[in-house]
Amino acid sequence: MPPISPQLHEEIGQRLRKDREGMLAAIHARTDGDTDDRPAISPMAHMGSNDDAPAGEMLSHNEEHLAEHETRLLQDIDAALGRLESGGYGICVRCGQDIPEARLVATPTVQTCIGCQEEIEKEQHTGRGPTM
CATH class of the missing domain: 1.10.287 (Helix Hairpins)
Structure with a gap:
């Protein structure tokens, strides 16, 4: 599916x-x-x-x-x-899990789920947090 x-x-x-x-x-x-x-x-x-x-x-x-x-x-x-x-x-390019539809609607170009985005931002020390 x-x-x-x-x-x-x-x-x-x-x-x-x-x-x-x-x-x-x-x-x-x-x-x-x-x-x-x-x-x-x-x-x-x-x-x-x-x-x-x-x-x-x-x-x-x-x-x-x-x-x-x-x-x-x-x-x-x-x-x-x-x-x-x-x-x-709609599939996270980092972990392969589904990205929630609400996140996709908010940011259609998003490539990662919230968990992976948080990890990326910690690794890069951006500290913004997920956008949705």
């Missing part, structure tokens, strides 16, 4: 595909040329003729970090879609 219901499978699939489209749009908006044909993450994208160079560099640096974050989220979405299509969605 699959770890999630057919209804949840369809719901999560639609949500992940919608999130993927939105994330791709955000990434393209950040990396495509703007009115000056410079992507928002390019070093000089935030510099005008009278702008402060450190402020422009800081804005470009922030844009670069946002683009990296969005790219990681897109990778997480793609991985979740792959697990959904292969039948492995």
Whole structure:
């Protein structure tokens, strides 16, 4: 028996595909040329003729970090879609146990059960605790 219901499978699939489209749009908006044909993450994208160079560099640096974050989220979405299509969605990648549906609904890209997530966070000393 699959770890999630057919209804949840369809719901999560639609949500992940919608999130993927939105994330791709955000990434393209950040990396495509703007009115000056410079992507928002390019070093000089935030510099005008009278702008402060450190402020422009800081804005470009922030844009670069946002683009990296969005790219990681897109990778997480793609991985979740792959697990959904292969039948492995809802199964903890660390221990092989089923992930509770409430956790999957709260965070569709989650890969671990709460117990394994707590262990990972202890090992990495992040101390956040599980998100659901």
